[in-house]
Amino acid sequence: MSLIRDCLDALLHPSAQYDALTRARHRAFMAPRLLGSLAALASFPVFLAMRGAPTATEVAAFAWLTAPILLSWFLSRTGRYEGAHVLSSLALAGLVMTIAAPTGGITSFAAVWLIVIPIEAALSASRRVVAFAFALAMICAALLSVLGHYHVLPPADPAVAANSMLVGFGVVSAIFYAAGLAFGAESLARTSVALLYVEEDRYRLLAHNMSDVLSRHSRNGAVRFISPAAEIMLGVPASRLLGHGLFDRVHVADRPAYLTALSDAARGGESRSVEFRLRRDAAWSQGGGTDFIWVEMRCRPLDQAAADADAEVVAVIRDITERKTQEQALEQARNAAEQADASKTRFLATMSHELRTPLNAIIGFSEMIAQEDVLGLDAARRKEYAQLINDSGQHLLSVVNGILDMSKMESGNFEISPEPFAPRPALLNCCNLMALKARESGVDLVTRVADDLPNLNGDPRAFKQIVLNLVSNAIKFTERGGKVTVSAAVEGSRLVLRVSDTGVGIAADDLKRIGDPFFQAGKTYQRRHEGTGLGLSIVKGLVGLHNGELNVESKVGEGTTVSVALPLAFTPQAASEPSSNVSTLKPALRSGLQEQAQQVKKSA
Template sequence: MIVLSTIRDCLDALLHPSARYDVLARARHRAFIAPRLLGSLTAFAAFPVYLAMHGAPTALGVAAFAWLIVPILLSWFLSRTGRYEGACLLSSLAFAGLIMTLASITGGVGSFAAIWLVVVPMEAAISASRRVVAFACALALVCVSLLIVLGHFQLLPATDVDVDLRAVLTAFGVASATLYAAGLAFGAELLARTSAGLLYTEEERYGLLAHNMSDVISRHHRNGAVRFISPAVEVLLGAPASRLVGYGLFDRVHVADRPAYLTALSEAARGGEAQSVEFRLRRDGQASQTNFIWVEMRCRPLEQVMPASRPSEAEVVAVMRDVTDRKNQEHALDLARTAAEQADASKTRFLATMSHELRTPLNAIIGFSEMIMQEDTLMLDAARRREYAHLINDSGQHLLSVVNGILDMSKMESGNFEIMPEPFAPKAALINCCNLLALKARESGIDLVTRAPDDLPAMIGDPRAFKQIVLNLVSNAVKFTERGGTVTVSAGIESTRLVVRIADTGVGIAADDLKRIGDPFFQAGTTYRRRHEGTGLGLSIVKSLVALHGGEMTVQSKVDEGTTVTVALPLTPQVAQPHSNVATLAPSAARPAIPEQALQVKKSA
C-alpha cells in the first residue's frame, strides 16, 4: 500500500494543473502516463541484461530500444500541456510507426508485429474521444493496407528467419498483444468504474441540493411540457411532483399568464439567452383568485452534449421561486402611492377653492365696513347702513362656518372630536333643519318636501351632530339642484334604526367621483369647472358623524338624474366602527340645550 501510494503521489506530481482538480480527468491522465513510463523504464532496465546475453545489439535492436524514448516524451508532453486528445493522437501515431517498422523488417503483414495493429484502436478507445478513436482506426487500416501493398510488390527487405523461429515470434506477438489488450481492458474498466462513481456522486449531490433548496428546479420542452421538476414544488403548490410532469404545471398557470409563460420558454430555447417571467400558479384547493400565488421563473437553454436535431427538441432548465409577498408589497405600495396622490390632489383642489371661499366673505366684510366708516362722505342713510351691516354679518357667518368645518374635520381626523349623546326627538330636529333651509330653497326656485311620520320615536344621540348631518345633506341637495327641481327629505324606522333619505333631482355625481364621496377635501368634478362653491368637507364631516353614532351612509347617484343620500342611525348608542379614528359614542346625562349660534361660537373658540 505504501508503494502504491508513493507511485500515485509521483504520478500526481507529473499531472498538468488543469487535471488535478477533476477526478475523471486525473484518472485518464494517470492511465495514459503510468503504463508508458512503466513500459519504458522496464525496457531500459532490461537493456543491460540483453547486452550481457546477446552481446552487441543489431541495428534493429538499437532502433527498437531507441523507440522506447517516445512514450517518455509523450508523458512529458501531456504533463506540460494538459492536451489529452493531442497526446493520444501522438501516441497512436508513434505506436503504429513502431509496429510498421518491426513488421517491415520481419516479414510484412505476416510478421508477429503486425498483430499489434489491432491494439492501436483499442488503446485509443480509452481516451473516450471519438476523434482519437476514428484517427486510430484509420491509421491501423492504412498501416495494414500499406504492408499488404509492399508485400505484394516485394518492396520489403528479405528475411532469413527459419520456420521454427517465425512460429515462436508469431506466438510471442499474439501472446504479448493479448496481454496488452487485457491490460487495456482493465484500464478501460477502471476508468468506467471511476466515471460511474463520479456520476453517482454528482447525482447524489445534485439530488440532495434539489431536495433541500426552497427554489424549484425544472426541465421543460419549449412547448411548456415538464420533463423533470424538483420535489420542492410539493411545498410550493401542495401537489406531488409526479402530477406536474408533462402539462400538469402548465394547467396550473393562470389563463391570463400562459402566453407570457410559453413565450419565455420558447425564447430561451430559441435565442440562447436567459429569460425571466412572473406569473401566477394555482395551489391545490379551491380554484379561486385568492388561491393563486405569484412565481418568478428564470429559464435558460439546457446545454446538451449532443445538439438537438430539430429546434422543436430544444429544452430549457428553469428555476422558480415564490414572490407572492413581494408582489403583495408592491401592490400595497401602489395603493399607498395612489392614495397619497389622491390626497395631495384633493388638498391642492381644497387650497384652490379655499382661496375663493375665504377671500369672498373677507372682501365683503372689509369693503362694506370701509363704506360704513365713510358714511359721512358717502351720505349713507340708516337703511343703507343696516343693509351693509347685514351683509357683513352674513359674510362673517359664512366665514365662521367654513372655519368651523375645517376645525371639525381636523378634530375628527386626529380622533379628538367629542359629541354629547342625549335623548331627543328626531322629527322636530329634522323639521327645524328643513325650515332653516326653506327660504334658500324658495329663492333658488326649488321645492323642498319634508316627510316624517308623527309616530317617529325618540332616539339617543347628539342632537347638534344630528342637525349638522341633516343641514349639510339638505344644503348640498339644494345647492346642486337646478331651478325647478325638487329636494325630498324623508325619515322612517327600519328595524332598530332611524333611516333618513335626502333625494334631489340635481346634477348628479359621476361614477368615478362617487367612489370617493366622503373623502376629506374631495369635490366632485374639476375644481375650476365647478358651478357651485364649497370646501369639499361637508360630506366628509357627515360621514364621520354618522360613524361616531355607529351608523351607515350610502350615496346613489346618476349624472343629470339626481342623488339620493341615505343615513341609517341606531336608535340606541353603539360602538363606533373599528376603522374610525374618532371617539366612541356613549350615553351621558341630559344637558341643557345650547342655541345653534352659541355652538358655532364655542367651536370657533
C-alpha cells in the same frame, strides 16, 4: 497502489489537477508507458545474459523503449493530451516498422502490433486521433506488404523467422498490451460513470434543497419532472404536479401567457420569462382557504439541437408574491399621492373663492365705514354695511368650522358624546331652521316624519349637523320651483333618514366621488353653486363615527336621494381609528392651508 497514484499525480500537468476525468485520463496514459518501459529496461540485462551479444535490431528495439518515458514527460510538461497520443501512435508505429522490416515484413511477429495502434488511440476519446492512428497503421501495413512483395526489404533470418518463441513472444506481448489498454478503457469508463453519478447527486441535492422550483416540460406544457420544492411552495406532493397537474393550478387568465412562454422557448431556442398566478392549497394559505400566489418562471430549451416536436424546456419557478405585494402597495401609495395632490388642487381652487370673497367684503365695507365722514354715510347705510360685514364673517366662520371639523375627524380627535334623545324634535327643528332659506330659494320643503319614532342613542349635535348639511345641500342644488322632501322611519334596528330633491342631479362619473373632501360635481372652476364641498364629507364622517351607512342615488336632471342609516342602539368604541372617509384630506389640508394662509395675507 495509492503510492503509485500519488507519484503519478505529482507528475500531472497543472491543467489536469482540477478535473477528475482529465486527471484519470492523464494517469491512464502515463502509468502503462512508464511501468512498461521500466519493466522492459529492467529485463534487458536478463535478455543479454540469455542471448549473449544483441543484434543491431535488438539494440534499436530496446532503445526505442525509452520513447514512452519521453511521451509521459511531454504530457506532464505540456498537458496536451491529444498531442501525446499522436506522438505515441508514431512511436509505436516506428517501433513496429523497425522490428518488422528485418524480420519478415508483413509476416513478421512484430506486425501484429499494428492492430494495437488504433486500439491505443481509442483511449484519447478523440475521433481525430483515432482516425490518424487507423490511417497510420494501414499505411505501415501497406508499406510492409509492398516492400516485401518487391523484395525491397532485406531477407529475413531463417532462424528468426522459424523461431516460434519469438513469434509467440510477439503475439503474447501484443495481447498483454491490448489487455492493458482494455483495462485502462474500462477504468476510464468507470471513472466517467462515477463522476456522472457524483454530478447527478450534486444537482439532485441542489434541486431538492433550493427554494426555487426546477421543472422540465414538454412543449405543450406537460410537466415531466419537478423538484420537491414545489411541495413547499404549493402545499401538494410533487407527483400530483406531473403531467398537466401544474397547468391546472395556473390561474385561468394567465394560462395563455404560461403556454406561450413554454412554446416560444421550445421553438425559438431562447430564454423566456413570464409571471403568472398559481393556486395554493388551503393547508398552506394564510387565510385557511384556497388562494393564489404570484410566481415568475424563466424557461429555456433543454437541448437546442432537438426537433421542435421533441423539444423539452427546463424552467425555474420563483415565488414573487412579496414583490407583487410591494408593487401593489407602491401603486396604491402613488394613487394616494395623486389623489392627495388633486385634493390639494381642489382645496386651493375652492378656498380661493370661499375665503377671498367674504374677506374682500369685510375689508371693503369696514374701510368704507372708517371713512364715513369723507363718504357721508348715513345711519341706514352704515347698518347695511355692518350687516354685510357680519354675514361675511359668519360665512368665513362656517368655512373654518367645516375645515376644523374635517381635520378633527381625519385625525381621530373628533369626539362625539352619545346619549339617548328623540330624533323627531331634532329633525323638525332643523327643517324649521332651513325653511327660510328654502322660501328665499323658491324651493318647497316637505317634512314627513312619523310621530312614533323611538329614541336614538347618538350625539344630538352631530345628528343635527347631518340633517342641516343634507337639507342645505338639497336646497342649494335644487332650482327655483323645485321640491325637497325630508323623511325618517325605522327599518329593523336602524333609523333611516332620507333627503330627496328634484334638483340638478349628479353624473354617474361624479357619483362615486361624492363625499370626498372639497369635491363638487362638475368642473371645479365652472361651478354654478357656492360652497366648499365639505358638507357631504362631514356628513359621511359623522355617519361613519356612528357606525352608520350613507348611500347616494341620483340621475342628472331628475334629482338626488341621500339615505343615512343610523343604529338605534349605538355603542361607541373605546378607541377608533381615523375615518377612512376622510383619509385623503390630511395631505391636502396641511399643504393647502399653508398656501391659502399666504394668499389671505397677500389679499389683506
